[in-house]
Amino acid sequence: MQIAFIKCHGSGNDFPLIDARAMALSDAQWAQLARALADRNGPVGGDGILLLTKGNDRAAFGMRMLNPDGSEAETCLNGLRCTARLGFELLGVDRASVQLKTSLAEVARDPELAPGVVTIRTQVGPASLAxxxxxxxxxxxxxxxxxxxxxxxxxxxxxxxxxxxxxxxxxxxxxxxxxxxxxxxxxxxxxxxxxxxxxxxxxxxxxxxxxxxxxxxxxxxxxxxxxxxxxxxxxxxxxxxxxxxxxxxxxxxxxxxxxxxxxxxxxxxxxRGNASFVYDATIAFDPATGAIGAPLVHNRRFDEAQAWDALLESLK
Missing domain, CATH: 3.10.310.10 (Diaminopimelate Epimerase; Chain A, domain 1)
Structure with missing residues (x-):
């Protein structure tokens, strides 16, 4: 099967981001895909994979994040900004509640941190000290x-x-x-x-x-x-x-x-932080074996990369 994804990053935390709302992979297959796609020695690499998932009566959409070892995290706030941006673009909204694994988060578009740097505001909690x-x-x-x-x-x-x-x-x-x-x-x-x-x-x-x-x-x-x-x-x-x-x-x-x-x-x-899209691509994935092919890049977002690089340079 072909998997479409966006390579993205939030504050340098990079991921393949997948619109999974209409996809019917099992948890074990998603874990296989995470291990293959996020492998730093593989053709894509990342700090995990992000899945945009269906909403419910409390949230416009949801997010799942799987680590490179296939385990699932309760949340990933750098990834949340990227997932929220995709959800905003697909649903035509500028703010939403997002269903995470065990909690809800509030997300909204925010003024740019720097010219050309897409910026998302997230609010999470309550934090627990227990x-x-x-x-x-x-x-x-x-x-x-x-x-x-x-x-x-x-x-x-x-x-x-x-x-x-x-x-x-x-x-x-x-x-x-x-x-x-x-x-x-x-x-x-x-x-x-x-x-x-x-x-x-x-x-x-x-x-x-x-x-x-x-x-x-x-x-x-x-x-x-x-x-x-x-x-x-x-x-x-x-x-x-x-x-x-x-x-x-x-x-x-x-x-x-x-x-x-x-x-x-x-x-x-x-x-408040960036949600930068680096490139759009597709890749072949065999759910039976967990193997992936070479990614086919359809669109490189050079302007976003340059805007982020300019911000990093200004921090020096």
Missing amino acids: TGDVGLKIDAAELVDAPIPGFPSERRFTAVAMPNPHLVTFVDTVDEAELVALGDWCEAAPALIPGRANVSFVAMQDGGLFVRTYERGVGLTNSCGSAMAASTFAAGLTGRIGFGAAVTVFNRGGMVRASATAPQDGALVTI
Whole structure:
């Protein structure tokens, strides 16, 4: 069968994006496709795949995100912006509720971050501090800026569910080797956190935050939208930024602008960031074997790539 997709990215977090509303693949087949399409050694590559799905009585459309290992994430906020843009274009709307795996998100078009950079605003939450929601098997009901008993690090973490699980620690400088070691430990599904978790090291930078994340099911990634949201919320909880104040969140892939509300005000996180389309293509996929062919690119969106590159250059 032929699969049409758009290669897209949000803040450097890149994905093949598929309009799956009329497609009848099983979960196992979608997982096969994710492993093939998102394979960095394959013909496309990505931090996972995004599926635009049918809406329901609460949402205009839905989104699924599958990681490169075939597992499904509760959410992906960089991917949500890209999926929302496609939904807007197909349905002719500028704002909507979106059904995620376990929650709803509000999305809307927003003024451009820079000329030619399509920008989408997302609001998600409430963020949860319950260690049970994060999947931590510890006695404490919440973990805010404290060591994790049994974790192979003495650093102080904040545990946040967005609703996917995040462990956030603030550092003076990001030690990638240390981050990868902790991420690998979590990825092995230890008894302490059997559902695994995203691990982020966060440093203060130019009055904002710099976030580096080991993403569950992905590994070390240039950008993770839900990690940037969790880090913004954790920065508010620990007094590093003010709740309600807009902050620039940097990552290896670029930047977004974010703000969070306090727990008593809903624990919501709003992110404004790009939803850039790179090219449109089709690819052959054999559901029986999981094999894919070479992609046929129909349209390269050079103007969007150039606009994003100009924004990155301005950040330097």
